[in-house]
Amino acid sequence: MSRRIEAKKIDYYTMLKLNRNKMTGMKAKEIKAEVRKSYRFLAMRWHPDKNRNNEKEATSRFQEILKAYEVLVNDEKRENYNVYSFSTTSGTSDSSRASDSSGTKKKSFQCRVCYQIFLNRDDLTYHMGVGCTFPCRVCKKIFLNRDDFNYHMGKYKKSYQCIVCKKISLSVDDHIYHMGMYPGHVGWNILYA
Incomplete structure (x- = not known):
């Protein structure tokens, strides 16, 4: 795979606003439920029929979300994706740099809101454009912006x-x-x- 194609690759977990590290310890049924829940929310948000004024972008985003869903909801495809996709190296405490296959140091980028690690700036920009998620530790509900999350937490x-x-x-x-x-x-x- 060439470096140019690899730079354009988008993480399916990020696309569906899921945390890959949290899902590693989950059972297959729980993972499927989380993927379906996230897919339904994003599919409703980006469906071309609901975004008539920006139909071109909505169609491409909807197709990307559908492709991510098809991979992550299938146990075998998800396992292959986890094994062969790029690593986000977010399991380490000092992950400001990552190594590529040639062994040279390669800069990584970290989201300042949710601290997720990305291997290139384009993925981070896409992530920030779509928005970080804010999960409630009490009821496990996921919020797309900090204001809604803070309002929700104020109820407790x-x-x-x-x-x-x-x-x-x-x-x-x-x-x-x-x-x-x-x-x-x-x-x-x-x-x-």
């Missing part, structure tokens, strides 16, 4: 649980007071209700 009441004694405080100030009263009780877990 936040509380703080002491790691040592499991006491729950409703505000950060109350929990800091608790930690001051009991010096060994350092740290907390954030709970949502």
Whole structure:
């Protein structure tokens, strides 16, 4: 494969707004459910009938989304894609550079919003144009922009649980007071209700 073609290659997981690293530990049924959910949302968004004013771009995006769906929903095709597609090297902590097949250092690009790694600037630009996803840790719903995510998270009441004694405080100030009263009780877990 030539370097020019490889630079144009788009990651199917990114196209469907899925996190490849999170999906590695999931069962096949769960992966299919996530792929279908994402596909349905994006297919509705980019369907040419719904985008009459920008039908050309909508048609090409819809075809790309359909191709990504066909690969990722099929177990065998997805396994082959995972093995033979390019690596995003996002599993490492210092992944500002990646090596290509010749062993030379090649610069990689990282999204500042979701921290996903891309091997070329075009893929990062496409990713930022489509938008990063913001998953809710409580209900697992996925949001396409930060404002919707923040509004959704505002619905949940936040509380703080002491790691040592499991006491729950409703505000950060109350929990800091608790930690001051009991010096060994350092740290907390954030709970949502």
